[in-house]
Amino acid sequence: MPKVVEPNRAGPPGRDRLLSRFAREWLLPQWKWFLLGATFAAITAICAGGYSQITALATDWLKDGDNRIFTVAPMVIMALVLIRAPAMYWQTQANNRGVQNAIVKLQEKLFARLIDGDFARLQSKATGEYVSQFANDMILVREAALRVASSLAKSTLTIGAAVIYMLTTDWLLTVLLLIVYPIAFVPVVRLGARVRNSSRMAQEQAGALTAVLNEAFQGARTVKAFSLEAYQKSRAHRGFLERARLYMKVLRAKALADPFLEIVGGVALAGLFAFAGWRALTNDISVGEVLGVIVAIGVASPEIRALGTLNALLNEALAAAARIYAVIDEPQHVGDKPDAVAMGRAQGSVQFDQVRFGYGAGEDVLKGLSLTAEPGQTVAIVGPSGAGKSTVFSLLLRLYEARAGAVRIDRQDVRDVTLASLRANIAFVSQDAFLFDTTIRENISLGRTGATEEQVQAAAKAAACDFIDRLPGGWNAPAGEGGRNLSGGQRQRIALARALVSEAPVLLLDEATSALDSESESRIQQALAALAGQRTIIVVAHRLATVRRADRLFVVEDGATVEAGSHDELLAKGAVYARMVQHQLT
Ligand SMILES: Nc1ncnc2c1ncn2[C@@H]1O[C@H](COP(=O)(O)OP(=O)(O)OP(=O)(O)O)[C@@H](O)[C@H]1O
Ligand SMILES: [Mg+2]
Missing domain, CATH: 3.40.50.300 (P-loop containing nucleotide triphosphate hydrolases)
Incomplete structure (x- = not known):
């Protein structure tokens, strides 16, 4: 059943702690990639500053009828493009690599904690809920980490370059912008908490939905036999609707960020024309410099906007990270005691x-x-x-x-x-005679590390497995999920052979x-x-x-x-x- 998710207004605690722990444990080990990315980001930022500079110069050349406008200016711009374009690519690639490495490690850790951890915990939830953590939660974390890695350095550096250009051109104007802009950002940050809250609910429900879908497919035989398609469809339908409803909440909070940023940008541009225009008319700065400032703001604005939406994305990912950490941090109850001894081969009482x-x-x-x-x-x-x-x-x-x-x-x-x-x-044949979705041979040899072909054959013989040779594919026939390519009795005999191959x-x-x-x-x-x-x-x-x-x-x-x-x-x-x-x- 899609779980009814209780709204929890308080949200998960310690956003900053979570963020810094995540960065320290997963991103920091990849610092070489991120440093490389940041280096290329710096190059793109410097080139962006170059655009403003050349625009200012070119405008004045145009005004003064200087022929460098069609010699030097195009060449400089082309040179900037040729440097900036590949730098952008390598910046993204370096960051992608760093993030992917981190995500692989995180997935391995989560999986290891689950598979090494208490059996009772694995039994306590529908398998789909854990599967969903690897699918849905990881995607959110990965997207945000990618955006943080690629945007954070690039955006801050580009904004920094623009600010430096503007400061050298017209410090008064720049100071004014630096005061007004941050104030406008307050609502955007406020939105973040809302995103995080709705996102956590959406992710929990995504887990429940995955479980419902899993069950419908695994139980396909029963579904068909009892004509339960309509029943399953209605369960899935409810799940999809709930998913859409909860995800709409996330999207709405995220969507609000853009209009806010639009307002901020528009006000800045209007103010700029009024103020810089006035400064130009009073000859405090040249027309070229006004244009240079406009280009600088033009280059910086998308980056500011990117930082704004990044915040929302980050909050979504933090909700996912909190869920992942909840699994990673859960103490193990059934484990080795500190003074546990390794028992040798038992007599068997x-x-x-x-x-x-x-x-x-x-x-x-x-x-x-x-x-x-x-x-x-x-x-x-x-x-x-x-x-x-x-x-x-x-x-x-x-x-x-x-x-x-x-x-x-x-x-x-x-x-x-x-x-x-x-x-x-201990060798064990469980009541459900579970087989893995691999070959018959492998299913048997898993009973003993380094089992030889002879041992596998002998165990199969003892377990009355002569049907194997008649299977299409024989010993290499795939057992299917849980062993469903085999009959119940065949499955039991393979499971028995697996136990017998173990000594x-x-x-x-x-x-x-x-x-x-x-x-x-x-x-x-x-x-x-x-x-x-x-x-x-x-x-x-x-x-x-x-x-x-x-x-x-x-x-x-x-x-x-x-x-x-x-x-x-x-x-x-x-x-x-x-x-x-x-x-x-x-
Ligand atoms: N994972 C579980 N969580 C909660 N209760 C369980 C769980 N597994 C078994 N039980 C309960 O424990 C009791 C004993 O179950 P168990 O599987 O040991 O029975 P059994 O003797 O093996 O039965 P059978 O002959 O049908 O296999 C049952 O009442 C069952 O409902
Ligand atoms: Mg039993």
Whole structure:
């Protein structure tokens, strides 16, 4: 749903702090490019001053019938053009390079913070909202940084050159202009705060809209099957309208800048004619000098205007930068403790000791759950849907942390070891059997760094992946987004092969064979049986055939273990498990 964005009149705090932090962290490292840009900007500014100078001289030559008007003047102007034009190009290019470098670094940082950061944070928002940060927020930051880099030096220097020319020509006039102009600028600066505020709302909504669009495309199958096109269109329509409405606010605040600047320019020109004309008529300055001043103002005006609109752009970008920093600065909750040790290759014992856990601020999903797996054992977790079985795996992988109790591997609390070394000891097939949009071969070999072709082939064989050779493209066939080019059962087998190619001592299978035919399933059971004694295998499954041969079964109901024992023991007990088996057999 497009989120209703609460208007927040206060706006994000510390505009100047944000600006200077951004400049220091991202632009300063590129100072060489910006210095180069500024050098070329200085050249263009000097040439601009030259235009005023030659105009003044030429006008007087014309008046005096001096023939330098058609010899020297055109040549000087051509020379100025020939210098200024390439300088303009190189100035822009140097700045572009500096800004692009900075943006690449910023994107990498944002991405690294997200992908390295808490799993819970990635889960808490629709993926589209993060995607939008890389698309929409980055564009705003980039545009403003480009404009700042290219305009700031060029505009201030050009204005400076014009002012110096005017000062040497008519200081009184110049001083007058310098007093009047800044006053006229106050409203333009005021507009900035409005831009920043509306921009933040517009960007938040852009994130929500991206999420809506993402979902519509990802869920295309369901959309078509249920004829939900109209429903999706109306959701998107509302999003587009809201986007337009919020963006209009930004545009309106930005649009107000131009008329203000127009007024400022017009008043300046009118005043100039009155004042300079009068000075010329009283012979304090020459007609040529009046024209020179007009040219100087003509050259400076667009630059002043550029600075004015730059302010609006800058405020828009600052709102985006604040959103980016909100992600970058968010502390990580699940991370390595300062005294975390890297665990070596584990023996593979797993222990859940009275574990309590709930998602976010929600109530407990695991309510004092205990279970153990000895090294080399195959253990099954069974229980009704929603009982908390997948959650057990998430805690063992330390995607989340227990609220109470302890999760241990080789008798070490998972919180006391480094995340990397913990996860290196675990191979995992998730319930959704997620594949990456790359080749089949790569999808399998990702399970182990430096996996050889032989190891990949062996893992695929163990996971009953003989269908690969029949795929168009074979081992190089693309899996498609999330693996959608494959059938559900094929996807599961590739995901299983990826886990098997890893030699991790603990293997977690979450409904890893639920979509398979019984022949493939029994082949996989054999492959897993061959691993018995070498790996600790924890299986979550509903199917009896998948779990019955496990050394030990844990029956989980409503977040707690209610029964444990071998298949036969539990059958003999005649309680929960026995009833489940009875249901499946009848
Ligand atoms: N990311 C999440 N945020 C909030 N609640 C969640 C989240 N994931 C799971 N839950 C809740 O936690 C409970 C346990 O979920 P879990 O996925 O562990 O069940 P499960 O036993 O694996 O079920 P199934 O057999 O259907 O896969 C459920 O009630 C579910 O609603
Ligand atoms: Mg599950």
